[in-house]
Amino acid sequence: MADFNPQERVKKMVNAIKAEANEKAEQIKDMAAQQFRIEKNKLLNQQKEKIIEEYKKKIESYTIEKRIQRSSKINQSRLSKMQARFELIQRLKEEVRQKMAKLIQDQSVYKELLKNLIIQGMIKLLEPRIELTCLEQDVQLIRTILVECQEEFTIIIKRETTKDFKTTLSINQSQYLTEKGGKPILGGVVLSCANSRIVCSNTLDDRLELSLQEFLPDIRSGLFKK
Structure with missing residues (x-):
């Protein structure tokens, strides 16, 4: 009992408590630092994303x-x-x-062209009576070829079908061709029958448009090389 020193014993206990407290404090610091790093990385990753x-x-x-x-x-x-x-x-x-x-300023050329346009329209319509509408200045010229158109048409039909078929042509003088698309019509005729319910337009303007549409692929390939 002589060796028992209360102060020394208390001192050792205090030191032990301090050491344990320091150890706990370090653990807490480490945990806090680790948690801080986790949260910081999490925040950084969120911001990065x-x-x-x-x-x-x-x-x-x-x-x-x-x-x-x-x-x-x-x-x-x-x-x-x-x-x-x-x-x-x-x-x-x-x-x-x-x-x-x-x-077409050459009357002989225009006359032949009109005849061909009329006969072509007659073949398309194949009607016994057909009325022609033309330019007012072409009336006299067309009158000179009416009989010729009728006769040639009859010959063509007979040759191609062996049938006799005649068509009577007349000129519509109650109205004339004037213009199309804001431009004067060059010439040609419009053929009609059945009280104008059936119409075949063979004006030069319409034939020009049809020819242009027909040959448009060739025109494009010729003008616009790829």
Whole structure:
């Protein structure tokens, strides 16, 4: 009992408590630091993902915008080409029209052309009575070929079908051809029958339009090389 020292014993107990407290404090610090790192990394990752997502959206938006711009430029280019082609074809059409206008100034040429247009229309309609509508200035010229047209038509039908079929032609003098699309009609005729319920337009303007449509693929391939 002589060796028992209460103060020393208390001191050891205090030191032990302090050591345990320090150890606990360190553990708490470590846990707090670890938790801080976890939360910090979590926050950083969230922010990183948010930034990445924002940039993805920006890149996607930029890509879409560029595609739209590219598509718009391509469409504008196509439209420009289409407009240029249309204008060139219209100029070609007008040149052909002007040459045709000069050609039919020769009455013998125009007379033969009228005859062929009339007979062709008669074959299309195959009616016993057909009325012709023409330019007012062409009335006298057409009168001179009516009988010839009727006779040639009868010969053609007989040759092709072995049948006798005659058509009587008359000229409509209650109205005349004037203009189409704001331009004076060059010439030709419009054939009608059954009280004008059936019509065959064989004007030079309509034939020019039909020819242009028929040969348009060839015209395009010739004018617009790829």
